[in-house]
Structures are given as C-alpha cells and as structure tokens.
Amino acid sequence: MSAVIEVDRVSKRFGALSVIDELSFSLEQGEALGVVGPNGAGKTTTLNMIAGDFRPTTGRVRFDGRDVTGLPAHRRCRIGIGRTSQVPRPFDGLTVFENVLVGASFGGAHRGHRARDVAVDALRRTGMLAKANVRAGELTLLERKRLELSRALSTEPKVLLLDEIAGGLTEGEVLELIDTIKSIHAAGVSIIWIEHIVHALLKVVDRMLAMDYGRKLIEGDPHEVMASDEVKNVYLGTEA
Amino acid sequence: MSDVPAPAHVVRATTTSRVLGLLGVLLVAWLAFLAASDNPATQTKIVELCVFVVVASMWNLLAGYTGLVSIGQQAFIGLGAYGLIVFGNGYGQDVYFSIVPAALIVLIASVPIALLAFRLRGGYFAIGMWVIAEVVRLLVKQYKDDPIKGGSGTSLDVPTDLYPKAERFQTTAFIALGLAVLAVTVIALLLRSRIGLSLQAVRDNEHGAGGLGVNVYRERFIVFMIAALFTGAAGAVWYLLKIRIQPDTAFGVADWTAPIVVMVVIGGIGTIEGPIIGAALWYLVRDYVTSTDSAIQLSDEWYLIVTGLLAMVVALFFQRGLWGSLQRHFPSLQVFPIQRRLVVDDEVGDHRDRKRST
Numbered sequence: 182m183s184a185v186i187e188v189d190r191v192s193k194r195f196g197a198l199s200v201i202d203e204l205s206f207s208l209e210q211g212e213a214l215g216v217v218g219p220n221g222a223g224k225t226t227t228l229n230m231i232a233g234d235f236r237p238t239t240g241r242v243r244f245d246g247r248d249v250t251g252l253p254a255h256r257r258c259r260i261g262i263g264r265t266s267q268v269p270r271p272f273d274g275l276t277v278f279e280n281v282l283v284g285a286s287f288g289g290a291h292r293g294h295r296a297r298d299v300a301v302d303a304l305r306r307t308g309m310l311a312k313a314n315v316r317a318g319e320l321t322l323l324e325r326k327r328l329e330l331s332r333a334l335s336t337e338p339k340v341l342l343l344d345e346i347a348g349g350l351t352e353g354e355v356l357e358l359i360d361t362i363k364s365i366h367a368a369g370v371s372i373i374w375i376e377h378i379v380h381a382l383l384k385v386v387d388r389m390l391a392m393d394y395g396r397k398l399i400e401g402d403p404h405e406v407m408a409s410d411e412v413k414n415v416y417l418g419t420e421a
Numbered sequence: 422m423s424d425v426p427a428p429a430h431v432v433r434a435t436t437t438s439r440v441l442g443l444l445g446v447l448l449v450a451w452l453a454f455l456a457a458s459d460n461p462a463t464q465t466k467i468v469e470l471c472v473f474v475v476v477a478s479m480w481n482l483l484a485g486y487t488g489l490v491s492i493g494q495q496a497f498i499g500l501g502a503y504g505l506i507v508f509g510n511g512y513g514q515d516v517y518f519s520i521v522p523a524a525l526i527v528l529i530a531s532v533p534i535a536l537l538a539f540r541l542r543g544g545y546f547a548i549g550m551w552v553i554a555e556v557v558r559l560l561v562k563q564y565k566d567d568p569i570k571g572g573s574g575t576s577l578d579v580p581t582d583l584y585p586k587a588e589r590f591q592t593t594a595f596i597a598l599g600l601a602v603l604a605v606t607v608i609a610l611l612l613r614s615r616i617g618l619s620l621q622a623v624r625d626n627e628h629g630a631g632g633l634g635v636n637v638y639r640e641r642f643i644v645f646m647i648a649a650l651f652t653g654a655a656g657a658v659w660y661l662l663k664i665r666i667q668p669d670t671a672f673g674v675a676d677w678t679a680p681i682v683v684m685v686v687i688g689g690i691g692t693i694e695g696p697i698i699g700a701a702l703w704y705l706v707r708d709y710v711t712s713t714d715s716a717i718q719l720s721d722e723w724y725l726i727v728t729g730l731l732a733m734v735v736a737l738f739f740q741r742g743l744w745g746s747l748q749r750h751f752p753s754l755q756v757f758p759i760q761r762r763l764v765v766d767d768e769v770g771d772h773r774d775r776k777r778s779t
C-alpha cells in the first residue's frame with residue numbers, strides 16, 4: 182500500500198491563534214478515511230491545507246509522494262485533489278450544468294464534447310441531472326450541497342475531500358448520499374470525509390481519525406475509535 | 422467512467438437571442454447610416470457614445486466578471502490618447518493609423534501595471550489603480566518637450582488639407598462604431614468560450630473557481646490586458662475627434678471612470694448588455710437635460726452627481742441594474758447567446774421546457 186495523501190507534521194497559525202498543531206496522518210490509495218471532532222477542532226482547516234486554499238505555517242503536504250505544499254488550489258485540483266466545501270461555493274449566475282462544466286473543463290482539463298459528457302456523468306451520479314438547466318442561485322441548501330459533490334466529481338479526482346456533506350439532510354437523503362459516496366469509493370477514488378453524522382461515516386469509511394484542538398486524538402478502526410475513551414471524553418456533554 | 426452517459430447536447434442560441442441579436446444588427450446599421458450623414462453634431466454623439474460603450478464594456482468585463490474593480494482605467498485612456506499624439510505629431514504618422522500602435526503601447530504598458538496592481542486585493546486594488554493613473558498623469562505633466570508639452574497640453578496635428586474636417590468627423594465616427602462593435606463582439610466571444618465560463622465562475626465565487634481548477638490569476642491577467650488594449654484604443658479615438666488634449670482631463674477620474682461606473686451599475690454589472698444600455702441611457706438623458714428647451718437644467722457636474730446618486734440607489738436595490746432585473750423576471754432574456762442549455766435526449770433536463778414543448 183502507498184499513501185496518496187500525506188500530512189506531515191503540519192501546523193497552522195492565524196496570527197497568535199494556533200489552529201493546527203503538528204498534525205500528521207496519511208490516506209492510503211483507495212482508502213476512505215473518516216474525520217470526526219468537535220466544532221472548531223480544525224477539520225476544515227486541515228482539509229483546506231490539503232486542497233491548497235492556504236499553506237501550512239510549518240510542515241508538508243504530499244500527494245502521490247510529491248510535495249504539493251507550495252502548489253495553489255487550482256493546480257492541486259488539476260492533479261487530482263477534488264473537494265467539496267462546508268459552506269457551498271456555487272456559481273449562482275450559472276446553471277447547474279455550467280457549474281459542473283467548469284470542473285470538467287478546468288479541473289478535469291477536458292474540452293468540447295468530452296467536457297460535456299464528463300459533466301453530464303457527474304450530474305447523473307449525484308442525482309442532479311434533472312436540475313441541469315436551473316440557475317445555481319435558485320437551488321435549495323440541500324441541492325447546493327449536492328451540487329458541491331457533483332462539481333467535485335466533475336474534476337475527476339483521485340482523492341475526494343468531503344466536508345460535512347451530509348449536514349442538514351433528512352434520514353432518507355443521508356441514505357441516498359451514502360450510496361452515492363459508496364459508489365464513488367467503489368470506482369477507486371480515495372476519500373477523506375469530515376462528518377458529524379457518525380452513523381453515516383461508519384457505513385462508508387475504512388478508518389477513522391478523531392481530532393481536537395488541532396491535534397490527533399486517536400486513529401484506527403472506525404468502531405474502536407468511536408468507542409474509545411478519548412472520543413467519549415471530547416463528546417461528553419455534546420451529542421455524538 | 423464505466424457507465425456510458427446518455428446522448429446529450431448543448432443548445433446556445435434561443436429564439437429571444439436570435440430576435441434581439443437581429444435588432445442589435447439593425448441598430449448598428451442605423452448608427453452606420455447616421456455616421457455616413459454629413460452632420461458633425463450627430464457624428465460627435467456617435468463617437469462619444471461608442472467610446473463609452475467600449476470603455477464601459479471593458480470596465481464591466483474587469484469588475485463584473487473577474488471582480489477587479491479598477492478606478493484607474495483613465496490611465497489607459499490617457500496613455501492611448503498620448504500614444505496617438507506621439508505617433509501622429511511626433512512621428513508624423515497617419516492619424517487614423519496611429520490608433521493601432523497607440524493601443525499596442527497601452528497593451529504593453531498594462532503588463533507591468535498588472536504585475537504591480539495584482540499584488541493588491543479588493544479595495545486596495547481599486548485605490549492602487551487610481552494611484553497608478555495619477556502617477557502616470559504626473560509623469561506626463563513633467564514631460565514638457567514636444568510632442569507632449571507637459572501640463573498645458575497640446576493638439577493633434579490634423580492639417581485640413583490632409584484631413585478635411587467633415588471627412589475626419591465621418592471617418593472617426595465609423596472607426597468609433599467599428600471599435601464598439603469589435604469590442605462587444607470580442608467580449609461576447611470570450612464569454613461564450615471556455616475562458617468565459619471560468620470568468621463567470623470567478624465572478625460568482627472566486628475560491629469556488631480556484632477549487633475547480635480555474636487559474637484565477639491567469640484569467641484575470643488576460644482580461645486586464647484585453648481591457649487595457651480596447652480602453653487605450655478608445656482613448657485614442659476620442660482625441661481623434663476632440664483634437665485638444667490635456668493630461669488633467671485625459672487622465673481624469675471624473676472624466677472617465679466615474680461616469681463609466683455609473684453607466685455600468687445602472688445598466689447592469691456582470692452582463693454584456695448592461696454597459697451598452699447604461700452608456701446609451703447616460704447620453705440620451707444628458708442630451709435632454711443639457712438642451713436649452715428642457716424643463717430640468719443640469720450642468721455636466723450636477724449631471725454626474727445626480728446620476729452617481731442614482732447609481733448608488735440601483736446598486737443597493739437592484740444588484741444587477743436594469744438588465745439584470747429584467748433577466749431575473751425573464752430568465753431566457755439574452756441578446757448574446759452565452760448560456761449553455763443542456764438537452765438530455767432520453768431524459769428531461771428542465772421541466773419548464775417540457776411544458777413548453779408539449
């Protein structure tokens with residue numbers, strides 16, 4: 182097995198505030214890794230550093246063995262790191278189809294009919310095809326979350342980073358989403374999935390990472406991690 | 422991917438865009454007819470309108486599509502205008518032809534300006550561009566020799582034996598109209614293309630675009646250069662008509678960028694049609710309020726103040742101006758077929774269309 186993502190002693194400070202502190206973990210090729218932790222633990226910040234939204238203060242990020250710490254987000258997307266955003270970032274003035282076409286054309290580097298087909302495929306796999314010609318600005322929050330996933334898929338990622346993609350969904354919608362993510366995983370895409378809805382994670386991920394205060398609490402078998410004292414202590418008083 | 426996507430195709434033009442496009446062509450033909458007439462007052466209006474259509478459209482391409490709000494576009498106007506002086510008066514070139522090298526000089530100058538200004542973000546970029554325009558203005562004023570002649574300004578050499586006045590007005594009107602058509606066509610083709618898709622993405626969400634593989638810096642750089650090229654050419658065309666040039670007006674923010682912003686905001690920022698409508702309205706209303714027989718009388722200064730306030734109201738309550746508000750009520754309204762409608766042949770991509778077609 183070889184690591185497709187390596188986070189190597191990464192720290193992030195915003196001014197005086199230390200958000201991530203010497204965090205190291207890796208994602209194996211073809212693996213699905215779940216990430217849990219209380220609000221403000223630094224999960225999104227970690228994801229942003231893998232996706233290239235900003236650089237770590239210290240430490241390295243590697244993709245496929247290659248140091249990508251200095252690469253901007255659009256370059257990381259093109260080499261195969263796709264991501265969804267916790268707060269959706271739709272292009273409101275464009276249609277749903279045009280939104281995913283951006284990913285297929287730039288992240289996926291396709292042109293013409295090929296770009297169109299990749300975009301259509303991404304829409305179909307995420308159940309968004311029926312909304313293809315609706316302007317993204319007119320979508321409901323749930324549809325916008327789903328569009329995040331369609332857009333990430335349209336870049337044909339090797340690694341997919343998901344940030345609270347199931348938050349706010351009904352039970353039925355969560356089950357649908359689980360099926361979608363499972364099929365993406367089955368197609369060979371490695372996944373890091375940040376989620377507060379633990380039962381959804383447990384149905385998909387091979388391994389679990391729990392963090393708090395920018396540090397790794399515990400990492401390992403998903404059920405064992407969730408049953409561990411470390412995680413129980415952190416979630417004491419909050420709902421797990 | 423293993424599953425084969427169902428046959429799908431993309432439709433660009435709509436019936437509305439075809440009809441409105443035809444009207445646009447007729448409008449241009451009518452303007453060409455007016456330009457050909459022997460009326461210097463009409464020809465002057467055509468030049469003024471077309472120059473502002475160009476610079477407003479270019480400012481909108483920058484601000485409305487890439488989020489680069491520049492209040493220093495007068496730098497390119499002034500450079501284009503003085504480029505015309507340098508090639509016309511200085512090197513004794515044909516004044517009409519001089520527009521080309523003048524515009525190219527502006528294009529070249531835009532590269533270091535971009536490298537400098539792009540280090541700034543948002544409001545700082547806006548101010549930075551204004552500072553750059555001021556610096557260029559002051560530098561030009563320091564150059565007291567021929568052909569610039571410093572702060573007191575100079576005049577374009579158009580000896581009447583070489584350039585009879587009536588002919589110059591007519592030729593300039595045609596050049597201005599041609600430039601406006603070219604500028605709008607370039608913008609429409611650009612926005613229709615793959616790059617245009619990414620520009621609209623950057624317009625709506627810069628970080629989202631970066632996260633989908635769009636090189637936001639590069640796209641902005643390209644657009645900045647295109648805007649500089651056309652704005653410079655427009656500046657040169659303006660002084661082909663006005664002849665008399667001074668650095669304080671050629672590089673004046675109140676002469677250029679202020680009215681441009683008003684036009685774009687009222688017409689509809691982030692749309693191709695908006696700046697054209699804004700510029701046309703601006704001139705139509707101005708003609709009315711400055712004519713002696715109208716009920717309301719406004720000086721040029723007061724006109725800018727009043728329209729500026731109006732623009733603020735529009736910006737607050739109708740984010741995308743006149744055209745954007747219309748488009749919100751009539752989503753299929755577009756003159757230029759930019760949108761991509763997906764038609765999936767075995768499924769239905771848009772329930773509204775199904776209703777219409779059955």
Ligand SMILES: Nc1ncnc2c1ncn2[C@@H]1O[C@H](COP(=O)(O)OP(=O)(O)OP(=O)(O)O)[C@@H](O)[C@H]1O
Binds near residue numbers: 195221222227
């Ligand atoms: N750009 C920033 N500037 C300053 N502080 C920031 C910035 N981004 C995040 N933070 C802080 O970093 C900490 C971690 O935030 P982060 O968004 O990574 O948490 P999270 O684990 O994703 O939480 P949640 O479960 O609520 O999404 C928070 O205290 C947050 O306020």
Ligand SMILES: [Mg+2]
Binds near residue numbers: 224225344
């Ligand atoms: Mg988060």
